[in-house]
Amino acid sequence: MSDKLILSPNLDNADGFFDALxxxxxxxxxxxxxxxxxxxxxxxxxxxxxxKVLDQALKAAQNSGHKR
Amino acid sequence: MSKIFxxxxxxxxxxxxxxxxxxxxxxVVIIGAGPVGLATAIDLAQQGIKTVIxxxxxxxxxxxxxxxxxxxxxxxxxxxGCGEAMVERGVQWDTGKVFFDTRQVYEFSLTEEEGHKNPxxxxxxxxxxxxxxxxxxxxxxAVGAPIEIRGRxxxxxxxxxDDHVKLxxxxxxxxxxxxxxxxxxxxxxxxxxRRMLGLDFDGQVFEDNFLIADVVMKADFPSERWxxxxxxxxxxxxxxxxxxxxxxxxxxxxxxxxxDKEREKRPENVMVRLKAMLxxxxxxxxxxxxxxxFQCCRMERFRHGRTLFAGDSAHQxxxxxxxxxxxxxxxxxxxxxxxxxxxxxxAPETLMDSYNTERAYGADENILNSTRSTEFITxxxxxxxxxxxxxxxxxxxxxxxxxxxxSGRLSVPCTYDGSMLNSADAxxxxxxxxxxxxxxxxxxxxxxxxxxxxxxxxxxTIDADAPDSFExxxxxxxxxxxxxxxxxxxTLKRQYLGDAPSGVYLxxxxxxxxxxxxxxxxxxxxxxxxxxxxxx
Ligand SMILES: Cc1cc2nc3c(=O)[nH]c(=O)nc-3n(C[C@H](O)[C@H](O)[C@H](O)COP(=O)(O)OP(=O)(O)OC[C@H]3O[C@@H](n4cnc5c(N)ncnc54)[C@H](O)[C@@H]3O)c2cc1C
Numbered sequence: 001m002s003d004k005l006i007l008s009p010n011l012d013n014a015d016g017f018f019d020a021l022x023x024x025x026x027x028x029x030x031x032x033x034x035x036x037x038x039x040x041x042x043x044x045x046x047x048x049x050x051x052k053v054l055d056q057a058l059k060a061a062q063n064s065g066h067k068r
Numbered sequence: 069m070s071k072i073f074x075x076x077x078x079x080x081x082x083x084x085x086x087x088x089x090x091x092x093x094x095x096v097v098i099i100g101a102g103p104v105g106l107a108t109a110i111d112l113a114q115q116g117i118k119t120v121i122x123x124x125x126x127x128x129x130x131x132x133x134x135x136x137x138x139x140x141x142x143x144x145x146x147x148x149g150c151g152e153a154m155v156e157r158g159v160q161w162d163t164g165k166v167f168f169d170t171r172q173v174y175e176f177s178l179t180e181e182e183g184h185k186n187p188x189x190x191x192x193x194x195x196x197x198x199x200x201x202x203x204x205x206x207x208x209x210a211v212g213a214p215i216e217i218r219g220r221x222x223x224x225x226x227x228x229x230d231d232h233v234k235l236x237x238x239x240x241x242x243x244x245x246x247x248x249x250x251x252x253x254x255x256x257x258x259x260x261x262r263r264m265l266g267l268d269f270d271g272q273v274f275e276d277n278f279l280i281a282d283v284v285m286k287a288d289f290p291s292e293r294w295x296x297x298x299x300x301x302x303x304x305x306x307x308x309x310x311x312x313x314x315x316x317x318x319x320x321x322x323x324x325x326x327x328d329k330e331r332e333k334r335p336e337n338v339m340v341r342l343k344a345m346l347x348x349x350x351x352x353x354x355x356x357x358x359x360x361x362f363q364c365c366r367m368e369r370f371r372h373g374r375t376l377f378a379g380d381s382a383h384q385x386x387x388x389x390x391x392x393x394x395x396x397x398x399x400x401x402x403x404x405x406x407x408x409x410x411x412x413x414x415a416p417e418t419l420m421d422s423y424n425t426e427r428a429y430g431a432d433e434n435i436l437n438s439t440r441s442t443e444f445i446t447x448x449x450x451x452x453x454x455x456x457x458x459x460x461x462x463x464x465x466x467x468x469x470x471x472x473x474x475s476g477r478l479s480v481p482c483t484y485d486g487s488m489l490n491s492a493d494a495x496x497x498x499x500x501x502x503x504x505x506x507x508x509x510x511x512x513x514x515x516x517x518x519x520x521x522x523x524x525x526x527x528x529t530i531d532a533d534a535p536d537s538f539e540x541x542x543x544x545x546x547x548x549x550x551x552x553x554x555x556x557x558x559t560l561k562r563q564y565l566g567d568a569p570s571g572v573y574l575x576x577x578x579x580x581x582x583x584x585x586x587x588x589x590x591x592x593x594x595x596x597x598x599x600x601x602x603x604x
Contacts, residue, residue: 031454038458046468 005056071355073195076126077202080220086244094120095411097235097248099223099261102129103194104379104396105254106201110148111404113208113215115523117411120246122237126219128202131356132193132282135310135318136390140481140506141397142186143579147522150204151186154197158190159313164293166475168460170300174470178478183559184509185516189478191291191312193282194393226251226264226375233374250407251375254396259381265372271365272439274386276446277323278360279332282316283342285352289317295475297445297460301344306445306475309345316355319345320387322446329359362386362442364435370399371424378403383431385438388445388476395434398482399427405523405577409601414542419602422489430482437477444474481506484580491574491583491596498566507579510560512550517560520548522579525597527588530560532570534588540597545574576600 011017025033045054078101085092096112098105101123112119137154145151166174178188205215224243225236233251237244253261262269291311299307305322312318321341323332331337338357346352366383370376379396402423409415447453462469484490484504493502500508510517520526525545527534530552537546552561565571574583574596583596598604 034451034454035458035461038454039462041455042458042462042469042472043466 003050003052005053005060007060071195072199073128073130076219077128077199078123078217078219079126080218080240082239082241083216083218083244085246086239086241091234091245091247093232093247093249094118095249096120096252096407097122097233097246097250098252098254099123099235100254100256100379100381101125101198101202101217101219102254102256102379102396103134103197103201103393104400105252106198106205107144107148107397108252108254108378108400108403109215109217110150110201110204110208111400112407113205113213114148115404115408116214117404117408118214119216120248121215121217122221122223122235123217123219124222128195128198130195131358132195132312132316132318134194134197134387134390134393135191135312136394136478137190137192137197138390138394138479138481139184139186139188140479141394142190143506143509143518144397144401146186146518147401147579148204149207150200153200153203154192155186155190157196157200157313158192159291159311160187160190161291161293161311162188163290164295164475166463166473167294167296167299168464169298171464173460173464174473181508183511183516183555183557185511185518186509189390191310191318193312193316196313197393223255223260226261228265228373228375231374249374249411252403252407253375253377253381254379255381257380257384259377261375262367262377262381265375267367267372269365269367269384271363271384271435273363273365274361274442274446275325275448276361277325277327277329277332278362279319279321279323279338279341279357280360281319281321281338281342281357282312282355283319283346283352284315284355285317285346285350286315287317287346287350287352297456297475299345302341307345308475317352321345323359333357333359364439364442366428366431366435369424370427370431371420376403376407376420376423378427382427383435385434386442387438388441389434389438389478390476391434391438391479394479395430395482398430399423401578402427406602408577409543412542415601416603422487422602426482426484426487426489429484429487433482434479441474441476445476489576489582489600489602491592491599494583494585494592495568495571496566497568497571497584498563501564501573501581501584503581503583505581507573507575507581508563510555510563511557512554512560517550518579521575523577525577525582525600526573526575527593528564528571528573528575529588530564530571530573532572532587534572538590538594538597540594541601541603543597543601545593545597574600 098121109119162178222238227234294309296307308320310318378399459472490503527545582600
């Protein structure tokens with residue numbers, strides 16, 4: 001398995017996933033939403049497992065925020 | 069009945085040193101009769117080094133601080149002649165449970181290693197622990213060992229010189245001066261020695277307060293470590309329940325940041341909190357209660373000229389993980405044999421720098437683990453709390469999240485990877501016995517391997533030839549000849565050989581591996597012994 005974070009399009013169903021994620025938060029209080037996101041991060045991270053990939057993901061997330 | 073911590077165990081008596089015109093010089097003076105000072109002194113005196121301990125008090129630790137003692141310190145105490153007494157008096161346990169709100173989310177079991185003499189952990193009150201060490205000292209004194217504890221001898225001033233340290237000591241009968249070739253400062257987290265020498269103690273201070281109580285109660289909770297996150301009886305905070313001997317139970321209750329300590333400490337308020345936890349019907353007496361905040365700090369260097377810092381004076385951790393006294397005992401283990409060689413002129417003074425390197429490495433490992441646990445238990449931002457709670461919620465449903473739950477990573481022995489005393493690994497055998505590792509135990513008939521190692525350099529041969537001993541520049545390594553057949557459980561083979569047909573190990577007086585190779589190769593092992601004594 002490659003230990004490089006995939007940064008090219010890789011989702012089977014991009015619109016579908018975005019929609020499912022947004023809907024999962026419909027009607028939730030902010031705190032419940034935050035908790036949901038946090039659980040999701042850990043589930044996905046565990047699936048990836050490889051620390052090198054996770055480190056790259058963390059960096060990519062840190063470096064791609066909208067500058068205000 | 070008065071408690072052991074209420075009676076003087078080493079009452080003040082006048083020392084002849086106080087009546088000498090000139091300051092008397094001792095090879096080693098230790099400041100502090102806590103677990104670390106006592107253990108260091110026993111180790112040195114057992115090796116024939118005259119040792120004086122000075123303590124400003126005359127009794128064991130007030131109340132119980134440390135309770136969990138791990139296998140490696142018990143092995144060290146076996147070498148010091150009092151491990152069995154500790155295990156006999158302690159409570160053994162091997163299961164930990166973690167609860168979140170009202171649900172159990174996680175259970176762990178400390179793996180008992182087959183063939184090891186000592187259990188993974190015992191619980192024992194720190195005051196009993198210290199009492200057993202003092203009893204050991206009395207036993208040694210009875211047969212003439214050169215060891216002395218001077219109660220109510222408070223060190224007031226320290227003067228560092230090139231080849232000795234001068235101490236001004238205050239007693240109930242006035243002050244006197246003594247000198248030491250080497251000083252070991254085991255004077256605790258607030259180390260006056262550190263302060264007197266103007267040395268820093270840096271790290272992270274945590275803001276949460278914890279109520280720590282020992283209660284005496286007849287209860288049939290099992291002897292397991294129970295840890296709660298956000299329980300109904302202590303909302304938004306954590307709690308811990310752990311058994312000690314004599315029906316004493318340790319309770320930790322997190323209280324949060326801004327609290328009124330004096331109010332919280334009042335017995336009536338403590339009782340309300342304890343009843344909420346233990347139930348209205350529980351019958352118990354409060355033995356001891358205190359409120360703590362925790363910090364993880366260390367000195368930059370543990371050696372300053374002829375002064376060595378050991379235990380809490382050198383490094384302090386939060387108690388989650390039981391790494392305080394447990395690591396302090398590993399400091400003692402590391403200091404004693406080195407100091408002996410240096411004092412006898414068999415190793416250069418710079419050998420003591422390896423004490424700093426090896427134990428600072430251990431301290432960093434302990435600080436890292438204790439800091440992470442404390443941050444998990446007391447999240448410092450809203451987002452850390454959200455992430456923490458996500459882990460706890462997930463752990464109740466999915467096994468994958470359980471290793472992320474951190475209620476304390478319990479003390480494990482330190483392997484001195486990269487130490488300047490190690491020789492390069494020259495044996496294709498398991499990692500647990502690589503150079504720098506503390507030797508894992510193995511059964512040998514009615515005895516155990518560790519009972520045959522320590523205090524001197526040992527050349528352990530497993531199905532290999534070697535001379536009965538060899539001497540290199542004044543230091544002798546004595547052979548211990550074994551065969552894999554000596555241990556039918558094959559623990560010895562599994563840990564020390566793996567697939568290798570034979571092995572030769574050079575083992576330090578503190579039972580750590582210095583070098584290993586498939587066969588005895590004289591130049592190689594001579595060089596290894598020089599290296600392990602700071603001569604290469
Ligand atoms: C609530 C709590 C729970 C803990 N639980 C655990 C645990 O489960 N397991 C574990 O391993 N550790 C635990 N610890 C940590 C453990 O208590 C310490 O690491 C340990 O006591 C350190 O031993 P020490 O000998 O270095 O210092 P100390 O025990 O602090 O001893 C220092 C000694 O120096 C003496 N002294 C100080 N100044 C002078 C002076 N000027 N002159 C002469 N003498 C002086 C003092 O009187 C004292 O006797 C816990 C700590 C706390 C607070």
